[in-house]
Amino acid sequence: MTPSVLAGLVGAALVGLGLYGLILHPHPLRKLLAFNLIGSGVFLVFGIVARRGAAVGFRFDPVPQAMVITGIVVAFAASALAVALILRLSAETSRVTLDPEAWTRRNGEDAE
């Protein structure tokens, strides 16, 4: 088993783990963490192409690698925006969930 196949399988496992966490974790920050796991798994799967496309004297294909670098930075920017929205939600409602059931049940105030 070559390193790139192994890394690809790790990427597949990470996507599965992240998906599981994203569905089951009720807390939005934990969901965000799980979503980042999916993201890095996808990057890894995408990136093993960089290892396979070795041609014209490169040991790797630089195009997917450059795109993964761009992708990591964009994923961080999206996470920061999500964190800002979660913090604002909690400041406004003292809740961290969008589930209206949980909101009325735990708060006891009248839901508007």
Added chain:
Amino acid sequence: MSLLAFLDILLALLVVAVAVWTIVARDLFAAVVGYVAYGLLLAFVWIRLYAPDVALTEAAVGGGVTGVLLITAGKRLGALKNVAPEAQPGFAFRLLAGALAALVAGAIGAAILMLPEQPPSLAPEAAAAASTAGAGLGNPITAVLMSYRSFDTMLEKIVLILAVVGVWSVGSDKAWGGAPAPFRQSKPYAPMVFLAQMLAPIGVLIGIHMFWTGANAPGGAFQGGALLAAMWMVIMMARLVEPPRVDAQWLRLALVAGPAVFLISGIAGEVAAGSFFAYPPSLAKPIILLIEAFMLLSIAAALPMLVAGPPNEGPG
């Protein structure tokens, strides 16, 4: 089995184990610490795939800065940090989610094992770009980022600015124009101050070196910018400086400098070299380094602002 193959399998198991930890940990803080370790381990995987540039970015941005973002968010949520709704998902639902996740992971894994033997590759085109328009750049990744796919890279800088605008705009109306909340509410903490004073000058030097050497070796504006951003965050955490007001002119200029210089160079290429984002071959390297220098500035300004969050109406 050779030693290297053994280490590869060990590393793969470690990455998956730490990823499992970030999902199953009960405490948010523990999960975030797991995620930072996971980012660093993943960087080793990227090194094994001959992708040191990606490894540097993953370690700095994917692990480090994202970790700071989530820890800061956890602190700001305070008591709500670990609050979960009472309705915990039932066993059947867990089983279903697990089956779905296993199915998706299995499908991706199967696809990887069945990849075509003759891999499609854009490497020849990238090599052509590296040897013509990106002349003088020894690092093919930088050549791709700045020449072959320069439009992507410029738009990505604009995405960063859009994210900063988005983060700033979720603040309340009263706070608009003010400074984001400090990274730590507590008084300056002596070991942290000492760390910031020792680390920041060295880190800034390494960040600039990473940018400069990125033309020929692993590194570049992304990695260098992320390191400079980290150093700025360290001195803000030590409370040696406070986050700047969001209406500060210098901050806004620093944020738009990278994409602006990039766009102007692209339009200048239309006039001077005949097509958008074409560089005259004799000047390609100086132009690319000029664009990257301003990108470095914009990244170093944007990442801490994304972590700092929206303007805050608190005292000061």
